[in-house]
């Protein structure tokens with residue numbers, strides 16, 4: 001892994017972030033620092049907290065299946081979350097937690113410089129929409145209306161393609177989302193094929 005990203009993870013470990021106290025491990029991210037594609041989820045769950053790695057539980061299984069379908073390996077992508085520590089009982093992130101944790105995500109993005117960002121679920125999607133466009137997170141449209149719709153947008157001075165996707169955990173308990181998820185997987189496949197055929201420009 002890239003030295004700068006490693007250093008960033010160590011600095012994050014030392015930071016006094018909310019939720020740190022009750023968590024077992026920091027879940028900073030995994031994958032390649034040179035990735036063109038970044039996946040961003042919501043927050044670590046029990047398995048992720050145990051292992052210190054994102055998406056290693058049941059939601060991770062769905063995400064891995066999608067990666068196989070679109071032909072991506074962990075060497076080509078990076079995976080991170082909005083929150084770096086598990087919220088108790090997997091409750092929803094609080095606004096102040098998002099505010100304090102996301103500067104670390106932003107630093108990761110500045111280092112990785114992805115061309116495509118797949119936001120997984122409501123929290124990640126609203127975070128990118130609010131930061132790339134106008135307004136705050138609570139005024140952004142929900143994932144049900146924006147999933148699978150690719151947006152070219154500016155984010156931190158970079159030009160990115162945002163692909164909002166349902167959260168891979170949602171398709172475990174809402175089976176009716178499965179056909180939509182499959183359709184969105186097709187969108188990801190098409191977009192990454194196009195993006196990867198272009199040279200990394202920055």
Ligand code: URA
Pocket residue numbers: 041042043044045048053054055056057059060081169
């Ligand atoms: N759900 C998430 O949003 N992130 C993880 O890392 C695991 C489950």
